[in-house]
Amino acid sequence: MKTQTAKFDADARRAMAKRTALILGAVAVAVYALAIIEAVLKR
Amino acid sequence: MAAANPAIHDAHHDAHDDHDHKPHGFLHRWLFTTNHKDIGTLYLIFSLTMFFIGGSMAMIIRAELFKPGLQLVQPEFFNEMTTMHALIMIFGAVMPAFVGLANWMIPMQVGAPDMALPRMNNWSFWILPFAFFLLISEIFMPGGGPQGGWTMYPPLVLEGGTNVAFMIFAVHLMGISSIMGAINIIATILNMRAPGVDLLKMPLFVWSWLITAFLLIAAMPVLAGAVTMLLTDKFFGTSFFSAAGGGDPVMFQHIFWFFGHPEVYIMILPAFGIVSEIIPTFSRKPLFGYQAMVYAVASIAFLSFIVWAHHMFSVGMPLGGELFFMYATMLIAIPTGVKVFNWVSTMWQGSLTFETPMLFSIAFVILFTIGGFSGVMCAIVPADFQYQDTYFVVAHFHYVLVTGAVFSIMAAAYYWLPKWSGNMYSEKWGKIHFWSSVISVNVLFFPQHFLGLAGMPRRIPDYNVAFADFNMISSIGGFWFGASQLIFVGVIIHAVYYSKNRAPARVWEGARGLEWTVPSPAPYHTFTTPPVLLPGMLAHDDVGH
Numbered sequence: 068m069k070t071q072t073a074k075f076d077a078d079a080r081r082a083m084a085k086r087t088a089l090i091l092g093a094v095a096v097a098v099y100a101l102a103i104i105e106a107v108l109k110r
Numbered sequence: 111m112a113a114a115n116p117a118i119h120d121a122h123h124d125a126h127d128d129h130d131h132k133p134h135g136f137l138h139r140w141l142f143t144t145n146h147k148d149i150g151t152l153y154l155i156f157s158l159t160m161f162f163i164g165g166s167m168a169m170i171i172r173a174e175l176f177k178p179g180l181q182l183v184q185p186e187f188f189n190e191m192t193t194m195h196a197l198i199m200i201f202g203a204v205m206p207a208f209v210g211l212a213n214w215m216i217p218m219q220v221g222a223p224d225m226a227l228p229r230m231n232n233w234s235f236w237i238l239p240f241a242f243f244l245l246i247s248e249i250f251m252p253g254g255g256p257q258g259g260w261t262m263y264p265p266l267v268l269e270g271g272t273n274v275a276f277m278i279f280a281v282h283l284m285g286i287s288s289i290m291g292a293i294n295i296i297a298t299i300l301n302m303r304a305p306g307v308d309l310l311k312m313p314l315f316v317w318s319w320l321i322t323a324f325l326l327i328a329a330m331p332v333l334a335g336a337v338t339m340l341l342t343d344k345f346f347g348t349s350f351f352s353a354a355g356g357g358d359p360v361m362f363q364h365i366f367w368f369f370g371h372p373e374v375y376i377m378i379l380p381a382f383g384i385v386s387e388i389i390p391t392f393s394r395k396p397l398f399g400y401q402a403m404v405y406a407v408a409s410i411a412f413l414s415f416i417v418w419a420h421h422m423f424s425v426g427m428p429l430g431g432e433l434f435f436m437y438a439t440m441l442i443a444i445p446t447g448v449k450v451f452n453w454v455s456t457m458w459q460g461s462l463t464f465e466t467p468m469l470f471s472i473a474f475v476i477l478f479t480i481g482g483f484s485g486v487m488c489a490i491v492p493a494d495f496q497y498q499d500t501y502f503v504v505a506h507f508h509y510v511l512v513t514g515a516v517f518s519i520m521a522a523a524y525y526w527l528p529k530w531s532g533n534m535y536s537e538k539w540g541k542i543h544f545w546s547s548v549i550s551v552n553v554l555f556f557p558q559h560f561l562g563l564a565g566m567p568r569r570i571p572d573y574n575v576a577f578a579d580f581n582m583i584s585s586i587g588g589f590w591f592g593a594s595q596l597i598f599v600g601v602i603i604h605a606v607y608y609s610k611n612r613a614p615a616r617v618w619e620g621a622r623g624l625e626w627t628v629p630s631p632a633p634y635h636t637f638t639t640p641p642v643l644l645p646g647m648l649a650h651d652d653v654g655h
Contacts, residue, residue: 077223084226084297091293095331102335102365106350109361 144228146213153210160202167195172588188571189257196260201284207519208380209291218625219313221304221641226297234290241283248273264351278337285330292326304640318383321411329372336365367418375414381518385471392468393460394620399452406445413442424498432491439489466540470521481509502562508555528613532631535605546594553587622649
């Protein structure tokens with residue numbers, strides 16, 4: 068089992084979490100746009 | 111100047127970990143909270159409220175169906191009730207309950223101090239009451255609420271008046287709330303785990319929510335796109351789904367169910383996670399096949415995106431399409447079977463005790479499997495032509511959603527309530543609630559299989575006298591099940607405010623995981639410094655290695 072290492076930078080993790088959230092938010096907007104674009108193309 | 115020295119600051123902070131630092135004032139605490147436990151509590155209370163509002167609509171439906179003929183309500187109001195009951199139960203009761211449990215438990219289970227994005231977390235919750243205020247207020251508007259079913263199929267749904275705009279805005283708000291919640295959960299699990307909590311050491315509840323959150327991000331925007339197009343068709347002169355303008359109403363069904371089927375799994379995968387936590391605890395054995403359980407959840411999530419058209423067999427599609435969607439749907443039975451076998455294998459030769467959470471979990475395994483079997487029946491194309499739009503389908507999805515999702519939520523509430531409140535609930539009344547619920551829910555839904563097979567259509571206020579007996583039995587079961595849930599509320603209120611039986615940190619003898627290392631009730635802030643893992647602290651710290 069891994070033991071706790073000294074390196075645990077909570078601020079860096081929060082910054083990474085914000086980047087993750089931005090990427091996921093962009094994915095959600097892209098999926099929304101794709102659903103409408105797909106419907107327009109199928110018409 | 112303690113804060114100037116990080117080491118002294120940490121020591122100072124640790125000493126205060128058990129103090130709550132709650133904001134003062136009711137509004138300040140609950141309206142502006144960024145604390146994951148407070149937001150979890152808000153979600154759970156909201157969900158329980160919606161469960162009773164949606165439930166009272168179900169009581170109206172069952173009262174009308176108690177006897178053949180129109181008894182109590184007009185057909186238009188009956189259709190409003192079926193539509194609103196579904197929307198409220200799906201988006202207002204089941205989904206927020208799971209998000210509430212995620213908020214409460216995920217940071218504690220991965221050793222994080224809070225969710226990764228606490229302010230967005232607050233926003234995710236506080237959008238919901240406004241969304242449901244919009245939705246429910248439609249009932250009191252001229253023309254009433256939406257009557258076209260929760261699936262919102264055009265052209266029928268577009269026959270509505272202003273309620274269409276309100277419903278669509280409400281659905282958009284629910285979608286935004288869910289997507290933000292999902293983003294927060296993924297960001298938390300991927301970035302905030304304490305050192306040593308590797309991905310394949312996480313509790314199953316965390317794993318199932320990680321996968322569910324990805325489903326939400328892929329599925330909810332599709333629903334948002336579909337209802338946006340409904341909105342422009344209704345109010346801005348487009349004809350995406352209007353055949354008269356060159357559009358295609360069936361395309362709406364494809365887009366809707368591309369969201370709708372993953373949505374079904376969004377409501378059941380966290381339930382799998384909960385049951386995978388509870389059964390090992392009360393079997394006093396590690397979960398059988400931990401990694402297989404993780405891969406099974408991932409497989410089910412993948413398959414959920416390639417089976418949508420099984421909801422539309424009778425709409426018509428090429429034979430190749432029917433065969434593809436039939437076989438793809440049946441494939442889901444394999445990973446689901448793996449899960450059921452692993453739960454049973456976990457119990458096998460365990461030192462079982464039957465506290466209320468375990469009773470609900472065992473009922474889940476048995477009754478969800480019945481719902482799964484009727485699902486496989488519906489997957490068979492030629493047979494589905496008979497079942498389509500009958501009470502058989504109603505029986506099927508209520509077994510999956512009530513004895514599946516709702517029972518798992520109740521199991522989770524009993525399992526973690528002592529951790530949340532610091533008090534034990536009344537085991538006697540918990541068991542009375544369980545037995546009353548499990549008997550009545552079968553009286554309620556099992557006869558609906560027979561009604562469906564005999565050809566009784568769903569979403570109608572009146573029916574042939576041939577269906578009278580089973581409908582009466584079903585309604586009696588419905589009132590009984592509804593009344594049983596009042597016991598649940600009583601047990602919760604008693605445990606939170608009146609119980610004298612204090613809960614220890616490790617509430618259940620067989621429980622493993624980081625949430626059981628903090629005191630009960632869990633302090634307002636936990637794991638402000640990452641926990642140091644000791645052997646045996648995690649439930650799954652030696653799997654597969």
